[in-house]
Amino acid sequence: MQTVDIASLSLPSRKAEPLAVSPAEAARLAGLGRTTIYTALGSGALKSLKIGKRRLIALDALRSWLLSHEVAP
Numbered sequence: 592m593q594t595v596d597i598a599s600l601s602l603p604s605r606k607a608e609p610l611a612v613s614p615a616e617a618a619r620l621a622g623l624g625r626t627t628i629y630t631a632l633g634s635g636a637l638k639s640l641k642i643g644k645r646r647l648i649a650l651d652a653l654r655s656w657l658l659s660h661e662v663a664p
Contacts (some may be wrong), residue, residue: 611640611647621657631656 612620618628631637632646637656640647 609650611649612653614639614646614648617648617653621653 614628614632615625618625621628628637628648632639632648636659637648638652640649
């Protein structure tokens with residue numbers, strides 16, 4: 592009888608969540624228009640990263656910005 596080393600078995604890998612997304616993708620994820628995202632970026636309310644010519648929004652920053660608009664029931 593052959594034995595199997597359980598530690599050597601690999602589980603199916605989950606797709607890694609990105610750390611940052613484009614403004615268009617941030618708008619899609621949040622269910623908002625791109626104009627709303629760009630307005631928030633322009634006012635400084637939504638923080639972003641600039642790497643080369645690329646503008647990215649960290650998902651943590653997007654979540655924080657969205658939660659800052661939470662209203663009491």
